[in-house]
Amino acid sequence: MRELYQSYFFLEVLWMSEVENRPTNFIRQIIDADLASGKHNSVQTRFPPEPNGFLHIGHAKAICLNFGIAQDYNGLCNLRFDDTNPEKEDIDYVRAIEKDVQWLGFEWAGDIHYSSDNFDALYGYAVELIEKGLAYVCFLNGEETREYRGTLNKPGKNSPYRDTSVEENLNLFEKMRKGEFKEGECSLRAKIDMTSSFMCLRDPIIYRVRFAHHHQTGDKWCIYPMYDFTHCLSDAIEGITHSICTLEFQDNRRLYDWVIDNVSVPATPHQYEFSRLNLEYTLMSKRKLNTLVEENLVDGWDDPRMPTIAAFRRRGYTPASMREFAKRIGVTKMENTVEMSVLEACIRENLNDNAPRAMAVLAPIKLVIENYPEDKFEELTVKNHPSDESQGTRIVPFSRELYIEAEDFREEANKKYKRLVIDKAVRLRGAYVVTATRCDKDEQGNITTVYCTYLENTLGKNPTDGTKPKGVIHWVDANKSLNVTIRLYDRLFTVPNPAATDDFHKVMNPDSLVTIETAKVEPSLAEAKAEQAFQFERQGYFCLDNDIKNAGELVFNRTVGLRDTWAKIAQ
Numbered sequence: 001m002r003e004l005y006q007s008y009f010f011l012e013v014l015w016m017s018e019v020e021n022r023p024t025n026f027i028r029q030i031i032d033a034d035l036a037s038g039k040h041n042s043v044q045t046r047f048p049p050e051p052n053g054f055l056h057i058g059h060a061k062a063i064c065l066n067f068g069i070a071q072d073y074n075g076l077c078n079l080r081f082d083d084t085n086p087e088k089e090d091i092d093y094v095r096a097i098e099k100d101v102q103w104l105g106f107e108w109a110g111d112i113h114y115s116s117d118n119f120d121a122l123y124g125y126a127v128e129l130i131e132k133g134l135a136y137v138c139f140l141n142g143e144e145t146r147e148y149r150g151t152l153n154k155p156g157k158n159s160p161y162r163d164t165s166v167e168e169n170l171n172l173f174e175k176m177r178k179g180e181f182k183e184g185e186c187s188l189r190a191k192i193d194m195t196s197s198f199m200c201l202r203d204p205i206i207y208r209v210r211f212a213h214h215h216q217t218g219d220k221w222c223i224y225p226m227y228d229f230t231h232c233l234s235d236a237i238e239g240i241t242h243s244i245c246t247l248e249f250q251d252n253r254r255l256y257d258w259v260i261d262n263v264s265v266p267a268t269p270h271q272y273e274f275s276r277l278n279l280e281y282t283l284m285s286k287r288k289l290n291t292l293v294e295e296n297l298v299d300g301w302d303d304p305r306m307p308t309i310a311a312f313r314r315r316g317y318t319p320a321s322m323r324e325f326a327k328r329i330g331v332t333k334m335e336n337t338v339e340m341s342v343l344e345a346c347i348r349e350n351l352n353d354n355a356p357r358a359m360a361v362l363a364p365i366k367l368v369i370e371n372y373p374e375d376k377f378e379e380l381t382v383k384n385h386p387s388d389e390s391q392g393t394r395i396v397p398f399s400r401e402l403y404i405e406a407e408d409f410r411e412e413a414n415k416k417y418k419r420l421v422i423d424k425a426v427r428l429r430g431a432y433v434v435t436a437t438r439c440d441k442d443e444q445g446n447i448t449t450v451y452c453t454y455l456e457n458t459l460g461k462n463p464t465d466g467t468k469p470k471g472v473i474h475w476v477d478a479n480k481s482l483n484v485t486i487r488l489y490d491r492l493f494t495v496p497n498p499a500a501t502d503d504f505h506k507v508m509n510p511d512s513l514v515t516i517e518t519a520k521v522e523p524s525l526a527e528a529k530a531e532q533a534f535q536f537e538r539q540g541y542f543c544l545d546n547d548i549k550n551a552g553e554l555v556f557n558r559t560v561g562l563r564d565t566w567a568k569i570a571q
Contacts, residue, residue, distance in 0.1 A: 025331035027065070027272055031073065031242060040241045043075030046113075047101065048082045048231065051093040051215075053286045054301040054308040055100050057322070057343075058246075058277040064326035065274070066244055067106035078238055079108035082115045084230050086214040094215070096301075100309040105319045115225075115234045116216040122225045122233055123177070125263040126188060126207055130169045134262055135206065136162055137172035139186045148194070149202050156194035156202045176209055179222040183209045190229075192258060200255045204228060232256040236265035243269045246276040247333065277329070278337040281491040282307040283499055297508065298492070302547070304557050305492040305512050315489060316533050316543030316559030318354075321347040340491065344560050351533050351541045351559065356384040356391055359429060359474040360521040360536040360556070362486055364403035366449040366478060369434060372400040380459070382430040394524045398431055401478035403520045408473045409450050411439065418471030420450065427469045429537055433458040435467070474537040481520040484554040487545070488514040525554065533559065 034040045045066040049055060055063075070077035079101060083089050101108065115122075129135035138161045140148060150156035164172075173188055175181060188207035196202055206229040211222050232255075235243045243256075253271045260268055276284070283289055289306065292298045301308050304315035312322065325346045329338050378398040384391040408419040420426045425435040432454040440449040455463050463469075492512045498504045521536075528534070530546040540562050545555040 025274075026333065027242070027244060027274065027331060028069065028072075030272060031069065034241070035073075042241070043070060043073040044078070044239050044241045045070050045075065045244060046078040046080050046235065046238060046240050047108075048080045048115075048234070049097055050085070050227075051081050051083055051090065051097060052085065052088040053093060053290060054096055054306075054310055056284060056286070056289065056307045057279060057282075057309065057312065057325075058284050058307075059100075060104060060309050060322050061277045061326045061329070062244070062246070063101055063104055063106060064323055065331060067101075067104075067108075068326075069242070069244075070109075075241075076109035077106070078110070078113050078240070080113035080115065080234060080238065082227060082231055082234070083214070083216060084115055084224055084227050086212040086224065087210065089215060091215045096310060100313075103309070103313055103319055104322060113234070113238060114216050115230045116214060118230070118234055118237050119217060119221060119225070121237060122230060125233055125259075125265075126173065126225070126229075127170065128263050129190065129206075130173060130188075131166060132262065133166055134191050135188055136164050136169050136191055137176065137186050138162075138189045138203075138205075142184065145187075145205075149199070150194070152199070158194050159189070159203065162191060162203070173207075176207065176223050177221075179209075179211065181209055183211060185209065188223075190255075190258070192255075198251055198254050200228065200252050201258065204255060228252055228255050229259060232259050232269070232271075233263070233265065235269040236260060236267045239267045240269045243271045245271060245273055247273045247335065248276065249273060273333070274331050275333055275335050278335070279307060279343065280337055280340040280496040281493050281498070282340075283493075283504065285499065288499070288504065297505075304487070304489045313531060314546050315557055316351075316531065316541060317347050318350050318533065321350040324350070337497065341564050344564060347541070347560050348562075351535060353388070355533040355535045355541055356394075357382075357386070357537055358522055358525055358534045359396070359476055360484070360486070360519060360525075360539060360542070361403045361405055361474070361476050361481075362516050362519045362539065363406040364476075364518065364520050365406045365409065365447055367402040367404045367409075367434075367475065368449060368451050369400050369402070369454045370437070370451055371453045374400055376400065380430055396430060396522055396524070397477040397480040399477055399479060402428070402475045403478050403481060404450070404473055404475050406447065409436065409439070409447060411447075419473055420452075421470070425463075425467050425469045427458070427472045429472055429474045431459065431475070432456070433463055433467060433469050474539075476520045476522050478520075480523050482523055482526055482554060484519050484521050484525070484556055486516040486519040486542070486556050486558070488516065488558045490514075519556075521554070521556075525556075528554070535562075538562070 047063055047066045067077045138159045140159055148157050187205045189203045190206050192201045194202050206226050207223050210224050250273045256271050298306055302310035302314050304311050325343050379395045380398050381393050382396045383393055411422050413421045420436050422436045425433050427433050434452040434454045436450055436452045438451045439447050442448050490512050491509055493507050494509045495507045498507050501507050528544040530544050533543045536542050541559040542556040545557050548555050
């Protein structure tokens with residue numbers, strides 16, 4: 001009986017621990033209340049990007065939130081493209097977004113949705129508003145529309161076309177649909193309140209004329225609904241229970257609700273806002289990111305210095321690290337800026353546990369072991385991970401001539417220098433203890449070759465003659481090593497908030513990319529797969545680039561260093 005009680009007690013403690021560790025936020029609290037009250041019997045969310053560019057890490061937060069909620073509540077999450085602006089949209093962006101969502105580890109419910117799937121229904125809802133006297137065709141041009149709209153301190157005034165009869169408006173809207181008006185000649189506006197303190201309610205435009213080919217509907221339409229009109233109705237059509245968006249749409253919720261309240265929709269979704277992600281040393285404006293691409297300041301949307309999901313993937317970030325980051329920063333209504341160190345800590349922790357080790361020499365100088373037989377060659381067995389036996393071992397070639405890092409040798413050094421010094425001993429990682437004896441230099445005084453001796457009985461063992469190695473350095477075999485290109489990526493900007501500067505061009509980091517063409521790596525890396533992560537011993541975390549132009553070429557991107565080098569700079 002006592003054992004049974006202890007078992008129950010253990011299960012109860014375990015359950016309580018799980019509850020306590022579940023992520024909670026104000027949105028989840030709202031959902032809990034809605035389910036408890038019977039307002040909703042299930043949860044249906046959506047992730048609704050506009051296909052006018054690549055997704056950035058702020059979108060990753062939204063993906064994790066919407067799909068994560070659906071998973072935790074055994075609900076569904078749609079992937080929907082709010083494709084109402086064909087001039088700025090592209091099918092390539094659609095495909096890139098699909099890939100981003102799947103890479104993060106999520107699957108959408110059923111088929112992909114497009115707002116354009118609802119264009120016929122949306123047209124019908126616009127007609128319904130006209131018939132109710134709640135929409136009218138306006139012939140004010142852009143400048144006049146802005147003038148009539150007023151300002152934050154000055155109410156707007158009614159359009160002279162506001163009181164056109166229902167019959168005439170229906171006729172004019174039909175002519176718009178048939179393409180009988182030029183672009184900009186007229187628009188369909190909601191009739192709400194030109195004196196409202198909320199600008200979005202001052203008779204907003206809900207349809208405009210655009211003679212543009214659409215990537216989904218082709219040339220069927222020459223009028224396109226505005227985002228604010230489309231978004232809420234698409235939510236209603238899809239049966240979305242909780243429409244989650246960022247705070248900049250808070251005021252627009254009033255228009256969202258007005259549209260839902262005034263047409264015959266099958267459901268009445270509600271909008272909830274959370275704070276968008278602001279990340280140090282990055283830009284989150286899609287317009288500014290597009291500028292970086294168009295001005296060739298970066299190498300496309302997936303340049304590893306960009307804050308896009310595709311860029312993080314190419315740089316070597318893992319889906320698990322991105323999901324952990326989203327979890328750590330949480331969901332609030334308070335605007336704040338997240339330190340880059342939080343994101344980098346997530347990937348360091350993930351790769352420290354999971355990335356296999358390898359050896360790479362970025363600035364090679366030759367190391368000659370003079371007492372090692374010239375014709376001798378060994379295959380050393382080295383652990384892939386120091387603490388994870390399940391990752392197994394690999395074979396590393398070893399011979400008389402090796403490459404070591406230039407910075408790992410000095411002719412003379414103080415006691416703090418724990419690397420190779422003349423007449424001092426170090427251990428070669430996974431190999432022998434060696435002692436430097438002399439070196440060669442070029443005409444500029446740069447060291448080219450270091451000569452040393454080794455202790456034969458020190459493979460996996462400590463010296464028996466009293467020699468005490470000062471440290472451990474990495475190396476690669478000179479004859480068997482591979483030539484690779486190493487890209488050292490760093491933060492794109494030199495200030496935490498580049499968006500606040502007058503011209504972000506002036507605060508771009510000139511050292512955000514350093515390319516090394518002369519690096520050497522161990523031969524096992526010839527089998528590396530694109531995006532596969534490695535810890536290069538004492539150098540940092542790297543992955544094989546996923547966009548290598550030349551077959552057989554090896555290009556490794558630095559994901560992150562072993563420690564935060566910016567922390568000292570910021571102090």
